[in-house]
Amino acid sequence: MIPRTVKILLVVHIVITGIGLMAHMKLHPVTKSLFFWLASPISLFSLIVIPVLYARPATVAWGFLLNGMTVAIGTITMVYFSLLTFEGPFTLPKLFKETTLFQVLFLWAKLPVAYFILVAMKSLKPAREQKGVSNE
Secondary structure, rough: OOOHHHHHHHHHHHHHHHHHHHHHHHHOOOOOHHHHHHHHHHHHHHHHHHHHOOOOOOOOOOOOOOOHHHHHHHHHHHHHHHHHOOOOOOOOOHHHOOOOOOOOOHOOOOHHHHHHHHHHHHOOOOOOOOOOOOOO
């Protein structure tokens, strides 16, 4: 049985991923460049597969690991895209308006959510019995 807090965190994870995917599709249509195709399968993986992994105590660690990998890939590709498209002198207003800083921070919001899911689900996993040791 999945605790209620984990269910809420799973919904938060799915909402963050879904909003990120919709924002990506709006800002970067896949018909424009092959580079824009990278985020779509990763986002769909994060939207469909990772919540399934989070739902079982035995696979929650894999979900946490894969979530971290998708966040790292998304961060690297967004920063790379910002560096490729940034024009003119560097100023603080340009940093906020013309880069993917807010998108990266939004993506990083999945990390604490994943951590809280991991901690909550790991507490449900029963400890393995050792050979020759009884629990009496």
